[in-house]
Amino acid sequence: MTVMPRPSILSVEPYVGGESKIPGVNRIVKLSSNEGAFGPPPAAIAAIEAMARDAHRYPDGGAKALREAIGARFGLDPARIVVGNGSDELISLLILAYGGEGTELVMSAHGFMMYDITGRWAGCRIIKVPERNLTADIDGMLAAVGPRTRLVFLANPNNPTGSILPQSEVERLRAGLRDDILLVLDSAYAEYVTRPDYDAGAKLVDASGTTIGGRAVGTTVMTRTFSKIFGLGGMRLGWCYAPAPVVDVLSRVRGPFNVNAAAMAAGIAALGETGWMQCAIEHNTLWRGRVVAALEAAGIKVWPSEGNFVLADFGTPAKAKAADDALKARGLIVRAMGGYGLPQCLRITIGTAEECTMVTEALTAFMHG
Ligand SMILES: *Cc1c(COP(=O)(O)O)cnc(C)c1O
Numbered sequence: 357m358t359v360m361p362r363p364s365i366l367s368v369e370p371y372v373g374g375e376s377k378i379p380g381v382n383r384i385v386k387l388s389s390n391e392g393a394f395g396p397p398p399a400a401i402a403a404i405e406a407m408a409r410d411a412h413r414y415p416d417g418g419a420k421a422l423r424e425a426i427g428a429r430f431g432l433d434p435a436r437i438v439v440g441n442g443s444d445e446l447i448s449l450l451i452l453a454y455g456g457e458g459t460e461l462v463m464s465a466h467g468f469m470m471y472d473i474t475g476r477w478a479g480c481r482i483i484k485v486p487e488r489n490l491t492a493d494i495d496g497m498l499a500a501v502g503p504r505t506r507l508v509f510l511a512n513p514n515n516p517t518g519s520i521l522p523q524s525e526v527e528r529l530r531a532g533l534r535d536d537i538l539l540v541l542d543s544a545y546a547e548y549v550t551r552p553d554y555d556a557g558a559k560l561v562d563a564s565g566t567t568i569g570g571r572a573v574g575t576t577v578m579t580r581t582f583s584k585i586f587g588l589g590g591m592r593l594g595w596c597y598a599p600a601p602v603v604d605v606l607s608r609v610r611g612p613f614n615v616n617a618a619a620m621a622a623g624i625a626a627l628g629e630t631g632w633m634q635c636a637i638e639h640n641t642l643w644r645g646r647v648v649a650a651l652e653a654a655g656i657k658v659w660p661s662e663g664n665f666v667l668a669d670f671g672t673p674a675k676a677k678a679a680d681d682a683l684k685a686r687g688l689i690v691r692a693m694g695g696y697g698l699p700q701c702l703r704i705t706i707g708t709a710e711e712c713t714m715v716t717e718a719l720t721a722f723m724h725g
Contacts, residue, residue, distance in 0.1 A: 364478075367476050368476045373389060374388025374389035374689065375689050383687050384687045385707065387705040387706075387707050387711060388689045388690055390545075391583070391705065392586065392589075393711070394587060394639075399626065399632075400588060400626040404621065407618040411618075415620060419615055420434075421624060422595075422615070422623050422624055425628075426627065429627045432558060435600075435603070436599070437597055437603075438603055439593065439615050439620070440593075440594045440595065440596070441593075441614050442592040442593065442594045443542070443579040443581040443596070444470050446579050446596045447474060448470075450538065450602075451478045452474070452477075453606070454507055455475060455480040456479050458479070458504060459479075459507070460481045460507075461507040461508075461509065462500050462501055462507070463510075465486050465487050466487055467492070467510070467511055467514060468511045472484075480506075480507070483500045491517070501534070506537060507537065508537055508538070510539070510541055510542065511541075512526060512541060512542070513549060513661070513662035515544065515663060516696050516698065516703045518666060519659070519662075520549065520551070523559075526555075530560050530574060531571075533574055534574065538602075539560070539575070540578075540579060541576060543556040543557050546580060547585040548664050558578060561577060564599040565599060577602055580595050580597070582626060585637065586623070588623065591623070644661060644664070647666055647716055648666055650719075651666070651668055651716060651719060654716070654723040654724070655723050656719060657669040657670075657671070664706045666706070667703050667704075668702050673694070675700070676699060677699075678722070679722050682722040682725075683718050688718055690704045690715070
């Protein structure tokens with residue numbers, strides 16, 4: 357006899373993060389995890405350093421100052437914000453609280469991996485809905501919903517495809533779901549989106565529990581992160597905006613000190629660096645366009661992206677692997693996409709100008725080689 361976890365746990369494939377080392381290569385350029393191109397904002401670095409002296413103190417378990425700073429920045433009620441050890445933690449808590457054995461979780465086929473990983477951990481049956489043109493198919497997702505469905509996840513923009521749905525489609529999804537189904541809008545890349553009609557999710561969160569045209573609107577939660585534009589992936593800091601009943605549930609299940617003091621201080625400082633952030637957004641828009649243009653000129657198909665990354669499509673898994681090898685030989689690490697069911701693709705994070713140029717030159721040489 358031996359100890360055994362619940363059977364569903366053994367169906368979980370451990371998460372494999374972006375690589376960060378290449379044996380024998382000294383200078384590496386890591387463009388595999390969609391981390392901000394410029395490192396942490398300078399004020400966040402100073403805040404983390406200053407925090408070291410108080411490391412013996414427990415953090416504020418209520419995260420009051422951070423929630424107020426997030427609320428002020430995004431125009432949201434701090435009482436409806438919950439912070440987490442990365443948005444991954446909040447995604448996990450939502451799945452564990454609202455899903456579990458006997459329930460189903462619906463996501464799009466190439467949606468973010470953590471919904472699948474944590475969903476299995478919780479014991480949910482995971483329903484992956486085929487996409488159209490690597491974009492979530494709302495009709496397909498609605499058709500996949502069954503009596504046991506309790507959770508629907510949509511990353512908008514999505515990682516790794518970069519695709520985005522218009523607000524009308526997101527609203528159509530919510531309107532088509534029963535009100536005992538929680539819709540989670542994962543807006544990890546919201547800050548990069550430049551479309552005027554984009555809403556990161558607050559509108560549907562606010563509509564939760566109201567009636568539109570005599571029909572009750574179900575519950576929606578929006579998750580956000582400090583790991584991408586804010587350059588704080590190593591601090592593990594995310595947040596969600598949710599209706600009061602969901603905030604109540606999360607405050608029961610989260611650890612009392614789930615976010616550490618340095619992460620909170622860094623987050624508050626990062627929110628204050630609005631000029632720095634604006635530069636990061638402008639850099640991303642400019643260089644994402646340049647990377648797409650250069651790759652297309654080299655004969656590579658690139659899927660349209662609203663995030664800080666692009667998905668390069670080499671047509672076949674073998675060609676994608678050869679391209680990956682060619683990049684590695686130059687110390688460039690991007691993300692292979694086999695785990696996402698897209699083995700013909702590589703996902704490339706938009707780095708600094710120099711890093712972007714290195715990647716596009718390497719891939720141009722590869723295509724001509
Ligand atoms: C990076 C990412 C996250 C996770 O962010 P953390 O806050 O670092 O846990 C969540 N969702 C998507 C779609 C992401 O790409």
